[in-house]
Amino acid sequence: MMTSRPAPPAPAIRAEGLVKRFGAKQALAGVDLEAPRGTVLGVLGPNGAGKTTTVRILTTLMRPDAGRAEVAGRDVLADPEGVREHLGLSGQYAAVDEKLTGRENLYLVARLYGMGRRAARRRADRLLGEFRLEEAADRPSGTFSGGMRRRLDLAGALVARPEVVVLDEPTTGLDPRGRADTWKAVRDLVGEGTTVLLTTQYLEEADQLADSIAVIDRGRVIARGSAAQLKARIGGERLTLTVADPRAVAPVGELLDSLGPHRCDHDPRTGRFTVAVEHGAHSLEYALSLLRGWGVTVRDVELAPPTLDDVFLELTGGAPPPGPVPAEPDAAAALTTGSRA
Ligand SMILES: Nc1ncnc2c1ncn2[C@@H]1O[C@H](COP(=O)(O)OP(=O)(O)O)[C@@H](O)[C@H]1O
Ligand SMILES: [Mg+2]
Structure with a gap:
């Protein structure tokens, strides 16, 4: 008698053939992605590549025109609430209530996720510490700098220790220190078994954090593999x-x-x-x-080290479109790290 081996566990994130149009603009032209549980998937691409559209579909904020996706074993179209229950989301559009202080924002999120008062307070304090927001904890978040808001936004995504965390360009516009904090938070999360999908315009960031990388351009995945495999193609x-x-x-x-x-x-x-x-x-x-x-x-x-420009020169023979405008003045340092003048 044949003994059947147990099926491999379903990936924490799986997308197949995602298509999305906005009028005449084809934002996604068939995107496939997969992230095994407990890994980091880096989605690397320039401005306008389709990263945020992909993130919105995976996080149930937008329906694809075609294709399917599962997050934490739940179908984003058939069971969006199930997906949201297992998901932490942070990104360029995620909301922070400006009238509330940093502490209140995190406390509120914790309570929304069903934590008791004491547990919610402890969790908020812990995250304020991890993201160096203690000094700002009791100020309305509307007075925060751009970098502080990004850190608060990220902390908010981690409150409930979700199974899957989706981060849309979490370090764009952060200074080098904010970037290092974010990288550490991602590593800690994955150490606890969380699966992370992270979009980025920085090859170095994908290299540092991602177990596998999908390079996306004009709504298509143009290369995928580990950082080492990608580097073997583009050189060191x-x-x-x-x-x-x-x-x-x-x-x-x-x-x-x-x-x-x-x-x-x-x-x-x-x-x-x-x-x-x-x-x-x-x-x-x-x-x-x-x-x-x-x-x-x-x-x-x-x-x-090679930059996203180098990846694109090698893979497509052309440079990507110009990058984003830094969100705050000190971001210039982060944006030029590792790039050639
Ligand atoms: N709501 C929208 N309406 C019209 N065009 C959009 C909309 N959202 C995104 N797009 C277009 O779709 C493409 C992909 O955008 P996006 O997913 O935001 O890229 P990225 O996050 O990689 O910068 C871009 O050309 C963008 O201008
Ligand atoms: Mg985007």
């Missing part, structure tokens, strides 16, 4: 060298091409060469020592 760090002497262009190009499987790019206007390298520091040292031996003067050199 970007080595950028600028040489002043036009006679050096040919030999420098050959040298950089020889560093690995990726061909270098040369911008004749700026004299800048760029190449994807697997062993950044080693390649850099090797190239510089050879060039020094040849008497070639290197004006400028840089080693940087």
